[in-house]
Amino acid sequence: MGGNHTQTEFILLGITDNPYAQTPLFVLFLLIYIVTLVGNFGITILVRVSPSLHTPMYFFLTHFAFTDICCSTVISPRMLADLLSEDKTISFTGCMMQFLTFVFFAAIECQLLAVMAYDWHVAICHPLLYVTIISSPVCWQLVASSYVFSFLSVIICTWCVFGGSFCGLNRIDHFFCDVVPVLKLVCSDMHSSEMVIFGFITINAVLASVVILLSYISILRTVLRMCSAQSRARAFHTCASHLMAVSMYFGTGFFMYLQPPSSHRSLDKVASIFYAVLIPRLNPFIYSLRNREVKRSLMKCGRRFFSCWQHRRFLSSRT
Structure with missing residues (x-):
């Protein structure tokens, strides 16, 4: 992959x-990176070891945690x-692979947020058919289609970004190989490629x-038709964590990628950090601290671990 580029490395x-x-x-x-790894690995392990969390919602959440780990690991x-280094060079291939993997996992997160919203929709609007619809x-089909669709899309997007000629400056004004700062270095006509990239993002x-x-x-229509105020409050509370994650993810994403190239400025780095x-x-804490089932399972695992530790300590003291 890669076109008539003359640059062998970027800074x-x-x-x-x-x-x-x-x-x-x-x-x-x-x-932040350590907390990201611990939090997302913690959610994944907790879902695996807690039978009460073996539901479609937490199945999607484990994949979401996996993509969070990958996105952060590609960048951090x-x-x-x-x-800490004075040498900030990155090879052309390394830059291209960083771009490809980051956009791939970011696109999967985008798809998974939509899948999780559909899961909430079925659970609240069609509870009697939930087990049949979300089997x-x-x-597995929804998750697999997210991975396949994102992979095919990102291959095309990467070719559009790195398929041009890099014959000018090699200094990327960013902390990773993102689409906007890399495109600024392309000296060939990128109008058609930019349209494809915009279509990919759209x-x-x-x-x-x-x-x-x-x-x-x-x-919302289903919740407002509920007779019990307690049922409405429970439904809104259930969706709050997902809405918070969607707002943060799409808010910064739209700010970064759905504005004209001439509008990009220094605030882009701040938005990219978020x-x-x-x-x-933040995602592990959003989904765990606002979810009673996760907190209950975490407390059970904590008590189980403490009981095993006390039992082993007792056996070692007797020997």
């Missing part, structure tokens, strides 16, 4: 060139290394947003 300018800010930022983002280690084979983000919007319109670094850290 990532990073978040800041202030030497006094780089070490504090390194410590901050290292802690390289960003952390660049904060185990259907869950198909992934806008259509997923439409699915989410229609699902929640249906959910989009690629902070949001994967």
Whole structure:
């Protein structure tokens, strides 16, 4: 993959060139990355070991946690290394692979948010048919289609971005190889490629947003017809975590990618930090701290671990 490029490497300018800010930022983002890994791995393990969480909703959540880990891992280690290193060069192939993998997992997250909204829609609007509609084979088909569709889309998008000629500057004014800063370095005519990229973003983000919007319109109509105020409050509370994740993910994503190229400015780096670094850290807490079933399962696992630890301590003291 790659067209008539003449550049063999790029230089990532990073978040800041202030030497006094780089070490504090390194410590901050290292802690964020560790919390991201621990939180998302923790959710995945908790769902696996808790029979009460073996439902379609948490099946989708484990895949969402997996994509969060991958998105963060594609960006954070390289960003952390660049904060402490004077050599910020990245090869053409390395830049292309970073772009491909990040966009691939970001597109899967976009699809999974739509799938999870549809899951909520069926659970609230058609509870008696939920087991039939959202069966185990259907869950796997929805997740697999998200992966396949995202892979095919990102291959085309990557070819459009890196298929041109890079014959000018090789300095990327960003902390990773994102679509907008890389396209600024292309010296060939990219009008048709930009249209394809815009179409890719539109198909992934806008259509997923439409699915989410229609699902929640249906959910809202169903909830408002409920007679019990307690039932309405429970339904709204159930959807709150997903709505919060959708708002953060699509809000920063639309700001980054659905504005004219001439409108991009220094705030893009801040939005990218939220989009690629902070949001994967927040998702485990959004879905766990607002969910009674997750907290209940976490407490059960904690008690089980403490009981096993006490039992082993008792046996070791007797021997």
